[in-house]
Amino acid sequence: MKNYQPHQNRRRNDRHRADHRNTPQVEVTEGQRFPLTIKRMGINGEGIGYYKRMAVFVPGALTGEEAVVEVTSVAHRYLRAKVHRIRKASPHRVTPRDSYADTVGGFELEHLAYPQQLQFKRDIVIQSLERYQPRGFKDYDVRPTLGMDHPYEYRNKAQFQVRQTADGTVQAGLYAERSHDLVDLPTCSVQMPVTMTVMRAVVQMLQDLEVPIYDEDHNSGIVKTLVVRAAANTDDVQLTVITNSQKLPHKHQLLLRIADELPQVTSVMQNINPGKTSLIWGDETRHLAGETTITEKLGGLAFKLSARAFLQLNPAQTEVLYDQAKNALDLQPGQTLVDAYSGVGTIGLTLADTAAEVRGMDVIPEAVADAEANAQANGITNAHYSVGTAEDLLPQWAVAGFRPDAIVVDPPRTGLADTLMDTILAVHPKKLVYISCNPSTLAKDLVTLTEDYRVDYIQSVDMMPQTARCEAVVKLSRR
Numbered sequence: 100m101k102n103y104q105p106h107q108n109r110r111r112n113d114r115h116r117a118d119h120r121n122t123p124q125v126e127v128t129e130g131q132r133f134p135l136t137i138k139r140m141g142i143n144g145e146g147i148g149y150y151k152r153m154a155v156f157v158p159g160a161l162t163g164e165e166a167v168v169e170v171t172s173v174a175h176r177y178l179r180a181k182v183h184r185i186r187k188a189s190p191h192r193v194t195p196r197d198s199y200a201d202t203v204g205g206f207e208l209e210h211l212a213y214p215q216q217l218q219f220k221r222d223i224v225i226q227s228l229e230r231y232q233p234r235g236f237k238d239y240d241v242r243p244t245l246g247m248d249h250p251y252e253y254r255n256k257a258q259f260q261v262r263q264t265a266d267g268t269v270q271a272g273l274y275a276e277r278s279h280d281l282v283d284l285p286t287c288s289v290q291m292p293v294t295m296t297v298m299r300a301v302v303q304m305l306q307d308l309e310v311p312i313y314d315e316d317h318n319s320g321i322v323k324t325l326v327v328r329a330a331a332n333t334d335d336v337q338l339t340v341i342t343n344s345q346k347l348p349h350k351h352q353l354l355l356r357i358a359d360e361l362p363q364v365t366s367v368m369q370n371i372n373p374g375k376t377s378l379i380w381g382d383e384t385r386h387l388a389g390e391t392t393i394t395e396k397l398g399g400l401a402f403k404l405s406a407r408a409f410l411q412l413n414p415a416q417t418e419v420l421y422d423q424a425k426n427a428l429d430l431q432p433g434q435t436l437v438d439a440y441s442g443v444g445t446i447g448l449t450l451a452d453t454a455a456e457v458r459g460m461d462v463i464p465e466a467v468a469d470a471e472a473n474a475q476a477n478g479i480t481n482a483h484y485s486v487g488t489a490e491d492l493l494p495q496w497a498v499a500g501f502r503p504d505a506i507v508v509d510p511p512r513t514g515l516a517d518t519l520m521d522t523i524l525a526v527h528p529k530k531l532v533y534i535s536c537n538p539s540t541l542a543k544d545l546v547t548l549t550e551d552y553r554v555d556y557i558q559s560v561d562m563m564p565q566t567a568r569c570e571a572v573v574k575l576s577r578r
């Protein structure tokens with residue numbers, strides 16, 4: 100809550116706006132407490148109740164619960180509050196495995212039993228459809244969310260900030276929500292165990308060797324962030340040390356200790372990200388020890404990953420997700436496919452054996468280079484990747500005469516550009532599969548796409564258990 104801008108300050112900044120926007124509809128002040136019944140859950144996993152008809156968002160509260168809540172911020176149309184005391188708990192409430200689950204982001208649903216988490220994710224898809232109302236939405240086949248048998252220990256990457264306390268203790272973890280206060284995470288139930296083993300061992304080494312740790316207030320010190328990424332299907336592990344400068348004092352001893360005590364680490368890299376910035380990664384990555392990449396196996400293919408290359412965070416569910424994409428595309432021999440927003444080419448390459456030709460694109464040159472290298476390494480000659488935006492390249496390809504039978508899109512949370520949707524409607528492939536990590540932008544985009552396409556079904560896949568994040572595969576067919 101620390102960096103939260105109180106309502107009074109906002110009002111001062113927004114003086115040019117109509118004043119009523121900043122005045123609550125009802126008389127209520129920060130710190131005020133009242134009883135509240137939670138009616139439903141919002142897209143960020145928070146409980147929602149109503150106080151004198153004002154919506155109140157309460158992180159950590161569950162549908163059906165009765166609680167006394169304390170107002171933490173006041174806006175014109177809604178309030179934010181925290182749970183003061185729960186009077187009647189939901190039968191689905193469980194004790195979070197992580198003691199800090201209500202402090203840092205990424206554990207929004209850890210207090211909710213897993214079957215209900217899966218229901219929540221399907222409900223979020225339905226809520227989004229009801230909000231945007233794409234054509235025929237009431238009849239969509241919205242399938243139950245596919246979850247994990249063991250919804251913990253799945254994350255292949257730990258990316259922790261590193262800080263040093265006044266007494267010299269080195270800590271590594273995540274920021275408390277809306278702040279830059281580091282919460283040290285000695286354990287983390289959703290991380291693959293090897294990522295935590297390596298993380299905590301390296302933290303201890305930094306402390307023992309007195310490697311200077313970054314100090315945000317003074318923009319001094321060296322080590323800012325540690326990133327540990329593990330490949331679930333090969334046991335490769337990469338450590339990247341992100342530093343404030345080219346220097347890494349005691350590098351030699353650090354590398355010796357890593358080689359000695361952490362034989363599971365197959366690659367050590369340094370990324371340089373000088374100065375105060377909200378970005379975690381800098382532009383320059385250097386090789387320190389071992390291999391320069393790690394290899395992950397998915398769908399029978401091997402993918403080499405450089406330190407910055409994007410890969411889905413949950414390897415087990417990635418196979419489930421890609422299987423769903425494959426089923427939905429139902430490619431027939433001889434058909435052509437566009438893998439839009441391709442990352443390192445994982446989706447297109449796993450489908451290349453049935454397709455006559457696969458073309459993909461991504462805006463990150465390194466990812467495209469990795470995709471090309473991955474095609475080659477797997478002996479795939481009918482898949483090609485280009486650098487550029489989907490909205491630029493798809494029209495260019497269409498003009499040059501390439502009209503794919505099928506398109507799979509896997510955009511970031513912002514969804515599809517309008518110009519891309521226009522092109523899709525113009526190119527008019529028989530099959531279209533939309534993989535979405537944001538039900539709101541998905542529902543919004545479906546309003547346009549359903550002008551010409553029918554939604555056959557929506558299959559959500561739980562890629563991020565214990566969080567409110569929801570991923571869905573939508574099969575669309577030409578009307």
Ligand code: SAH
Nearest residue numbers: 411440441442461462463488489509510511
């Ligand atoms: N399909 C991949 C990656 C999905 S993440 C996988 O399953 O791993 C989304 C990707 O879209 C990112 O790699 C990002 O770099 C890329 N991207 C973002 N905006 C884009 C755009 N306008 N056109 C093409 N790719 C884009």
